[in-house]
Amino acid sequence: MNKQLSDRYEPESVESKWIQKWEDAKAFSPDQTAKESFSIVIPPPNVTGNLHIGHALNHTIQDIIIRIERKKGKNVVWVPGMDHAGIATQVVVERELAKEGKKRTDFTRDEFNKKVWEWKAHSGGMITRQQRLLGESVDWSRERFTFDEGLSKAVILVFKKLYEEGLIYRGERIINWCPVTKTAISDIEVEYKEKQGKLYHIRYPKAEAVRSGKNIQSLSKDDYIVVATTRPETMFGDVAVCAHPEDPRYASLKGKNLILPLVDKEIPLLYDSFVDKEFGSGLVKITPAHDPNDYEAGLRLGLTPILVMNLDGTLNQLAGKFAGMDRFEARKKVVEELESLGYIEKIENHTHSVGHNQRGGAVIEPMLSTQWFVKIESLAKPAIDAVRSGKVQFQPKMWEKTYFEWMENIKDWCISRQLWWGHRIPAYYLPDGSLVVAESLEEAKSLFRKQGKTFQDGEITQDEDVLDTWFSSGLWPFTVFGWPEQTKEIKNYYPTAVLVTGFDIIFFWVARMIMSGLKFMGDVPFHKVLIHGLVRDKDGKKFSKSLGNVVDPLDMMTKYGTDSFRFFLAAVLPEGKDILFDESRLDGYRSFCNKIWNSSRFIFMNLPEDFKVQEPDLSKLEETDLWIFHEFDKTLQAYEKAYADYHFFEMANLVYEFIWGSFCDWYIELSKARIYGNVTPESQEASRQVLVSILNKSLGLLHPFMPFLTEEIHSLLSDELLVRTKFPVKYGVSSDHPAVKKMEVLQEIVTKVRNMRAELGVKPEKKCQIILKSSEAFVSQMIEKEYKSLLQLTKADSILFDNAHEVTNTDSVGAFSIGEIVLPLAGIFDFEKEKQRLEKEKKQIVLEMEKLEAKINNPAFVEKAKPEVVEKEKEKYATWKEKLDSTLRALEKIGN
Template sequence: MKSHLPDRYDPETVEPKWNQIWDEKKTFAPDTSRKETFSIVIPPPNVTGNLHIGHALNHTIQDIIIRIERKKGKNVVWVPGMDHAGIATQVVVERELAKEGKSRTDFTREEFIEKVWEWKKHSGGMISKQQRLLGESVDWSKERFTFDEGLSKAVIKVFRTLFDEGLIYRGERIINWCPVTKTAISDIEVEYKEKQGKLYHIKYPKSEFKSKDPKTLNQGEYIVVATTRPETMFGDVAVCAHPDDKRYTNLKDKFVFLPIAEKEIPVLFDSFVDQEFGSGLVKITPAHDPNDYEAGQRLKLTPINIMNLDGTLNEFTGKYNGLDRFEARKRVVEELESKGYIEKIETHVHSVGHNQRGGAVIEPLLSTQWFVKIESLAKPAIEVVKSGKVQFQPKMWEKTYFEWMENIRDWCISRQLWWGHRIPAYYAPNGDMVVAESLEEAISLFEKKGISVTKDTIKQDEDVLDTWFSSGLWPFSVFGWPEKTEELKQYYPTSVLVTGFDIIFFWVARMIMNGLKFMGDVPFQKVLIHGLVRDKDGKKFSKSLGNVVDPLDMMSKYGTDSFRFFLAAVLPEGKDILFDESRLDGYRSFCNKIWNSSRFIFMNLPEDFSPIEPNLDSLEDTDLWILHEFDQMLGRYEKAYSGYLFFEMANAIYDFVWGSFCDWYLELTKARVYGNVTPESAEKARQVLVSVLKKSLGLLHPFMPFITEEIHFLLESKELAKTEFPKAYGVSETSPAVVRMELVREIITKIRNMRAELGVKPEKKCKVILKCSNKELKVMMERESKSILQLSKAESLEFLDSYELKNTDSVGAFSIGEIILPLEGIFDFEKEKQRLEKEKKQIQSEMEKLENKINNPSFLEKAKPDVVEKEREKYNTWKEKLESTVRALEKIGQSI
């Protein structure tokens, strides 16, 4: 065996090559000959989307898990797919039509949907191509789309079943309405932003004073109601106080006059009112506020909807009819002020809901929609988490899940779009309705009811289903449900779900409810929740802030393996990642270290080299030591994996490969592989080098699939992705060889530290004296003297039982003796002392600045906690440098 690695690693060549090989060989297809199964379904990204930093993190985590479980001998399937993304996709296609001067309404519904499919064929689904670039080991033949025929069939089946059981109904409730896209949207599609607005304190005259001029009203003749949306006052049906608020007990059974709307409304009492906010009185506008709607239901009030679907006011607002809501607000306030109904206007910061798709301000609106009665579905979904059948990791996210599930409200599932799963409700000309799985079945159902309809007279509901309705079926619909397929039997329930905390409510919870309802089992056993990726200052990525990171740019600049390893290595459990691009350069260096070390090994293998498993009984101390180090690392790696602690796994393999293997063992064995010892010793070193390299590549592979696959294939001519998970060598930490080598490492490290503290430059070779009476150590040190001399940059090595110290000697202790470095003639103590004194003053100056800063109350009050923490970290770093400098000065002082 004689393979060659190029001088440098070139990701641009290696990555596309292996993506093509994996595709052609169907490397990631499930191996059904294996008994134990392991399955993951990818949270389906939107068909309109591109790979963003959150996807990159989420998919890298999944790929690490999948590649490990495949190596552990399981029948693994990782199912990719995309969500049809109703609103987002329709917006994109309508935007494209607008470029041609056309709109959706220029086409029939069927024609428009054809255009969406055409867009998907040519432009949609870009993200799946980008997933390949990330190196995801999915079975692409199983790629699914929530609008595929089979998945659509599942959606209609579920709707029909829930409707027949009375769990789906059509009714009037408050929903999130987007006046721009003119559709209801889900809670998750509402982004709340802190906005500076106004709080308007409006006078509502008591009924007996309504005839008085508002400008002459005295306190006590009116009540004050504070609102941020005065334009909605036309929909007020009552004013409400808290039952315990003694300020307003005299208003029981009384009425107040609604300004400019020219009507009386009652004063009522309900415990939802916050006595501390504003005047302690709230206007009840049931058609335009969810809390008001609930209160209105309890108080048996009739809602008044004062808004059109495009965000303009309607006929209930009189002269404001047809005005945009924000223009109407301005004019309503002007009229209220001119007539004396405004007591005061305050600047007020409050949370305002915006549509994530386009940014329009959301309007809470009473609307007739389709809903799921969710409470009976939620109860068993709560129990499976409480019992541990579904486990959240970290466990703290269970609290979030329970809080939402135990206070769950009926789910609005209808959307006023053309792109999506159309609601399977059919209407006869007389208004009668049936729910059916097809038009033909609907006609049959009408006939059974004695109603005559035809394909031309029957009308299907215009609305489509919320995208989350179909994605909530994902863990079983992708495997062919409602058909009883072999895949469904094999891979459901799935093994683990990897997702962000932001969709626990809207996706995770719904999958659990649907899985229990339609499969009789949970959809997954574990829910692994990861944090968000933020910029290095802890801010969310945002186009407006200009801090967005494109994963493809990072992959192109640093290589995909470096990027993936970075994401895993900096991922703390349950916390957010701070993205610091400077760290990527370090992981690119790690790739180069792996490549160059592998290249060195390859270059020193003879033509006829044949790898065999090392025989522990015949190995030298350094060989046994590195095998023991591997075993220790493997234990850390597997323990971390059992808890999905990817950063600990990454750090374990990083420390071993860079430190123990490359910096120590490879250096320790160079003399052997160069042929400066016996052929037998050289052969043992080569076998161990190759064996440990192969196993290390196996553990690196889930994190760095491309570079590891390339190196391994040149070693063994077979795909690393399909090799088994590495096993331990079984070298005990009490092995005499390991103990001896740890002592050698201790001595070399101590010599290096002594030189570094004194500032002895690497090119300055000095003598080393080991003062020790241990005869066994002397024999071992003599055997390892070449390695010690080489790695400690020493000129010579002496072993002495006793030694008379000189002032110019530097002395350090190791576990069973002393190390002496005679520095006379090679080191200028006075010059070094001057340098260190200068350095000490500079460090103290920096520390003083930082100390003043972190002890400044004004800074501590204004700065964010993470900024304060960074300044403290800087101070501690300088403090460590000062301590090191002082130690060096003390040593020099002893020598002068």
């Protein structure tokens, strides 16, 4: 054993080395000889840019699972890939073209898509490089892209099948239109934000009053009704005014008509129960082409919608003098006109929820449009049943409620997008409007001929729209394995074991994969859905470029090392809750890496050149050896239990506490007396074998979290890659073994002595005598056996076992479970000086507490301050209270 670690841990050199070695050795390829398969498909990141910290969290969790399952001897595959991300990618590429003074329409569709493919080559390469830097153990030979030929073929096939079954249709309905990107977006891509706006109360004259010759200025209150709206610019599309059928205020107006201001046409006053009697005047204008509720009401009432807006958000010719104006500019001008003519009753400030496009933030315009839709209800029902029956389980379970609420109220899915980048809808048209859905132009020609249609070359046109990105990514768990071909991979790896994702795409992606899997594979795509929270800044705010709080994972990995960063993400991940990113924690985990490195280095430095790794013989081991084996067994058992529940934070902290505490701070320190002391060769050899054995097994538990550091250290112990070794097993030392009890007492004594010294302020360099009293004889034997180690651990100059010792007023006394500890302090401790210091400290603490108490109990402060500010003040008070308690205990010990 002549291999050694360098004197400093340098993450960058270790990481780059193992990234290449793992790939060269095909270390992440599945073991086809294993009896049990385990698969995960990566939630494909958008091809548009760098991996952000949310990706780093998501991918780290998956990698931990994959590395553990691989070590458990399963046929493991983790499929990587990327999503073509229709809207997001097109926006990015158009933005790049704009820098050159160009726009999309300067190119043909094919030319533009060629530009996007060039961007994909650049951006996609960056993403895979970042995944490698993060240490992701994916099978790179299986990398997929939602625009791959095979996956694209599957998308077209699914569209055609659903169309033939009547589950896809083309129709006119209200959709969410983005006037900036000029495309439809789905309901779940609309982000609602509270905005401060205006509520405009507009007078709608009664038609009979106007017909009698009255103008707006001469109308009395009985001659008009008042309608409240937040969007007066859409009034050119009003086709009626509605009241609630049970609202007595408007019962007498049944069958009456009103005059639409600025348009001067008559519209009816009708009744529908969707009207909120308490909002505004209890009347609403019905604009079916520009409001989803109005659209549904219009269908019920037999009204014809009127579209008054262009695709770019400007008003069309039906708006008269306001035609061509942007919708927000038109709003101002329409209100000015209404005011000048006397139609405005009043204008109020009004906070309301406004839909925005998640991609770019533009305000969404509800608009009547001809689009392609999926009839979703029949697909949703079996997907609901799959979760209710437990065939698919959400973890934490609370997210099932969110899933059910959306799925049970699901609406038909608008799947067409007015983009150039995406899977083009496989619908073909003749000049007379005839339509067929086909996998190719040749098939479309054949289908038209079967219908008896005649046509000339070039007369058949394909639909200009593309499919919603989520349509293709909803097929991801089976198309990546070669569907629609019935491949060996599908048989081995579908359904996948677990999906790891954030709660924010339960609707976008999770639900759609479950529906698609059940429809086309006859089985769910995964059995567990592990939902993790979002990563936020330390104040709980979302990361945002505008806030300037964005964290680049690569920066953190470069600064602290990838292993430290990965371990941080897992160790601070509460189940189903958000992570608060506090960079200072990373420094602590970097120290943990250094601790592991230096402790390993100490072990290797103390192994002879002819040392051979052997499994320790329990019958030849000493009590401290058996104790550390028991501590490992206890850690392993808790680790396995936590993993079964996917409690990664618990797993990380268990390993951290065992390695830093039990192994490094206790066993390694205790072993030094045997390595350097005058002991038998058998005792020395046993200690070395235990050190190596525990190090090796600890690396096995730590490896899923810290792959690079652990692989580097393990390479000095074995030629076999740690990533491919079996998962650690127990030693088999039970908790009732006498060695365990004895070591627990030793730990208790050391900890108690340290606490007594700390509370009294006895500095480490001041070595004192320790006297132990106990009715248990083994305490005396233990002192003799571990004498040198105890001196080092307690900073003592001597330790006596003396039940006859009489305590004096200069002794400090403390108790442990089976005895008493006495620290004679005469000559090393100035009682009076320490008492004065503590009294002074107590006064200062009490003063600080009184200030905080007055602040916290002041009603004016509590009412005006933000809740988080009040909470911080209370936390400060609690901290000072702890300090006071500690000071009072110290005063009591020195005889106050």
